[in-house]
Amino acid sequence: MNRRADGINAWNDIVLESFSGSSVDAAASEFPAELARCSIEELNFICVESQPSQVHRWATERPSGSSGIALLHLQDTGQGVNHQCGHSVPLAPGNGVLCNPDQQYTVDFKTPYRMFIVELPIRRIAGRRPMFDLEQDAGLGVNAHKSRMLLSLLRSAWSEFEFLGDDEDWRQCVSRAGVELALGALGGVSCPRPVGPSMELRRAVIEHIRCHIDDPNLRPSAIAAKFGVSRRTIQSVFEKMSTTPSAYILDERLRAAVEMLREEKGSRTITDVALSSGFSDSAYFSRCFHKKFGVPPRLYMKR
Known part of the structure; x- marks a missing residue:
């Protein structure tokens, strides 16, 4: 999706449509700018080319709920400064900053610029980095x-x-590489703070899920019993990740199934893949797979 604007009013309409709660201030009424949204399998990003301006998010209102994502702002050309949660990060070509789209922030662009903005589901980040806390890390380079x-x-x-x-295998390769590089870049985000028991529990729970994803009895109640806590406590662990225990387990099972289908095309039956990724019912597995990836697993294997 490509959107172009010639004036600041038209550009504000485009920006607000793509980033809820956003507005742009600029001195010039003539304002050539362009926004392109790209989705490549799991990799979702936006490219913005614009003029010197000040971008505000949630300056006069607040989001109605959690978006469930983190934004990785990557400066490609031009200069700017990102302000969020008391942090100010200079943005020169090659610099990046982590943003929380559900909290107020401002970006001052001193020059014409191009920026790439990667959208990352919080549950995906936490699965890779269990100690991740967007509320604490927002605004850091x-x-x-x-x-x-x-x-x-x-x-x-x-x-x-x-x-x-035109190339399914190459698209999947680019998507995996992009998501992994984005998750890896977050390894540079560091805000020294004590690690509380809730974060330690999150890390232990995620590791437990990762190690037992093939167990069809892996349910929130079983996890709560394993760690000697209430089911509500387990639910609260995942609320900070903008998901639920059941949704996270399902997502991880489907991710495991996709990897099996990619790596072992034609060598395993659908039932075998379903059982190996923790589903006790191959028909339910096929329905969930189709809903998430747009095609049933049998067709996915033939790509």
Whole structure:
């Protein structure tokens, strides 16, 4: 999806549509700008090319609920400063910053610029980095070396987007690489703080799920019993990740199933894949798979 604007009013309409609660201030009424949204399997990002301006998010209102995502802002060209949660991060080409889209922030762009914005589900980040806490880490810069490598991939994916639609295997490869690089870049985010028992429990629960994803009896009640806590306590662990225990387990099971289908095309039956990823019913597995990926697993295997 590509959207272009010639004036600041039209640009505000485009920005508000793509980023709820956002507004742009600029001195010039003539305002050539462009926004492109790209989705490549799991990799979702936006490329913005615009003029010197000040971007505000949630300056006069507040979001009605949690978006369930974190935003990774990556400066490709131009200069700016990102302000959120008391942190101010200079943005030069190659720099990146983690943003919480559900809290107020401002970006001052001093020059014309191009920025890539990667959308990352919080549950996906926490699965890789259990100690991640967006409320604590929002507004902090990311590892510059890692962000530059991610930028290189995003530039290529953006310029070759039409070609990617013709090659399923290559699209999956680009998606996996982009998501992994984005998750890796967050390793540079560090806000020293004591680790409380809730974060330790989250880490232990996620590791337990990862190690027992093939167990069909892996349910919130069983996890609560394993750790000697209430089911409500387990639910609260996942509320900070904007999901539920059952939804997280289902998502991880489907992720495990996709990896099996990718790596062992044709060598395993659908029933075998379903059982190996923790589903006790292959028909239910097929319905869940179709809902998430748009095709039934049998067709996915033939891609």
